[in-house]
Amino acid sequence: xxxRKAKNYNHHTLVPKHEKLSEKQKNxxxxxxxxxxxxxxxxxxxxxxxxxxxxxxxxxxxxxxFSRTEGISVFYRVVVDE
Amino acid sequence: MESTxxxxxxxxxIKLLDEIRENTPKGVxxxxxxxxxxxxxxxxxxxxxxxxxxxxxxxxxSLGEPGTQMTLNTFxxxxxxxxxxxxxxxxxxxxxxxxxxxxxxxxEIYLKxxxxxxxxxxxxxxxxxxxxxxxxxxxxxxxxxxxxxDVKLNTAKLKEAGIKDQEIIKVVEKLSKNCTAKxxxxxxxxxxxGKDQNINELYKIKExxxxxxxxxxKGVSQVLPVRREDEFIIITAGTNLKDILxxxxxxxxxxxxxxxxxxxxxxGIEAARxxxxxxxxxxxxxxxxxxxxxxxxxxxxxxxxxxKIKGITRYGIVSEKPSVLARASFxxxxxxxINASMIGEVDELNxxxxxxxxxxPIPVGTGIMKLxxx
Numbered sequence: 001x002x003x004r005k006a007k008n009y010n011h012h013t014l015v016p017k018h019e020k021l022s023e024k025q026k027n028x029x030x031x032x033x034x035x036x037x038x039x040x041x042x043x044x045x046x047x048x049x050x051x052x053x054x055x056x057x058x059x060x061x062x063x064x065x066f067s068r069t070e071g072i073s074v075f076y077r078v079v080v081d082e
Numbered sequence: 083m084e085s086t087x088x089x090x091x092x093x094x095x096i097k098l099l100d101e102i103r104e105n106t107p108k109g110v111x112x113x114x115x116x117x118x119x120x121x122x123x124x125x126x127x128x129x130x131x132x133x134x135x136x137x138x139x140x141x142x143x144s145l146g147e148p149g150t151q152m153t154l155n156t157f158x159x160x161x162x163x164x165x166x167x168x169x170x171x172x173x174x175x176x177x178x179x180x181x182x183x184x185x186x187x188x189x190e191i192y193l194k195x196x197x198x199x200x201x202x203x204x205x206x207x208x209x210x211x212x213x214x215x216x217x218x219x220x221x222x223x224x225x226x227x228x229x230x231x232d233v234k235l236n237t238a239k240l241k242e243a244g245i246k247d248q249e250i251i252k253v254v255e256k257l258s259k260n261c262t263a264k265x266x267x268x269x270x271x272x273x274x275x276g277k278d279q280n281i282n283e284l285y286k287i288k289e290x291x292x293x294x295x296x297x298x299x300k301g302v303s304q305v306l307p308v309r310r311e312d313e314f315i316i317i318t319a320g321t322n323l324k325d326i327l328x329x330x331x332x333x334x335x336x337x338x339x340x341x342x343x344x345x346x347x348x349x350g351i352e353a354a355r356x357x358x359x360x361x362x363x364x365x366x367x368x369x370x371x372x373x374x375x376x377x378x379x380x381x382x383x384x385x386x387x388x389x390k391i392k393g394i395t396r397y398g399i400v401s402e403k404p405s406v407l408a409r410a411s412f413x414x415x416x417x418x419x420i421n422a423s424m425i426g427e428v429d430e431l432n433x434x435x436x437x438x439x440x441x442x443p444i445p446v447g448t449g450i451m452k453l454x455x456x
Contacts, residue, residue: 012336013335013336014356042385042389069095071100
């Protein structure tokens, strides 16, 4: 059985698009939601979906989820380690 | 129309915008499109959940009440006797508790274009199945006089599975440091090396020889090719998503497992959340129940909130609650209270359950408002 080389499955139908926010976008987001980083949902730095995006602690990812009710819904997660 | 709807891009969800596009007749003036969109926007914002609404309790009741009507706990596949799938209430409990070991792990393997047409589907399915050497053995003989083992192999079956003699010799010789294997036609001869020839050693090898892993994907114990719509897929009992996705003929866009933890480790937490929603919804659908998917989405969001799966158990999300009284009100209250008193924990009384216990207004609905002075 021949094996594939690439081990990136970000094109899988279950995996939504993850997008890293810039520092400015991050601050705008926190201002808009009137919250601090610790209050956002978490995303582990070792998560399989962001492995090749070089995630650092406190990075914020914008996630374009596929939703049955909305079409596409936007969600944010902050990177934490463990 | 497009230019008018552009202004509503951030205010309305994509699906509603599409619906407006579909249902508005062509050639309608932009001012009327604006009127329509405004009416939709008003309706949309009035139907949104209001601040302070106790969505958690509503979800719990909406999932709990139909749950009492669930029947049929397993589902059988025609053709394979041992293959049944946990469905119904046990499956829902399993997912929401975030169990690491699920009762019936299975995969749905989609294949890439030339392979999914049904040609050789049986052969492909068999090649995935984990097989041990005992499936290819007809007879095992121990010759005590000459101190060797004679294993009769089913050559026809070996040929079908595409296993070469060399592979068998390699795995057999790995069993013990001082044994050699040889294949003549259909018999495998195992001898001990050197002068130290011990019958006990031989018996040990004989026991081990049956359960040697020889081909396929580890963990896949049953395979079943099934026709779904106009393509063939393979349903398996037992999962190993990581190794399956590495195979070249597997469609790595659609192949899924029903083990949420496995999906989390291979595809990430967001994929696990989506898989969890799909799995719960599948159970509810097959039971003929009607639960709004938003309740399931809310529960899945809570479980996946911390970046890893935290089931709704006293070891999962309940243990993450900051309030002592809230934790104590779920399960094992005495342990929580003793531990909290030993380290001097403070309860801020910010949430619902602790205020119910103390007979105070709860922060829900109009109770969420507080007076602030500048």
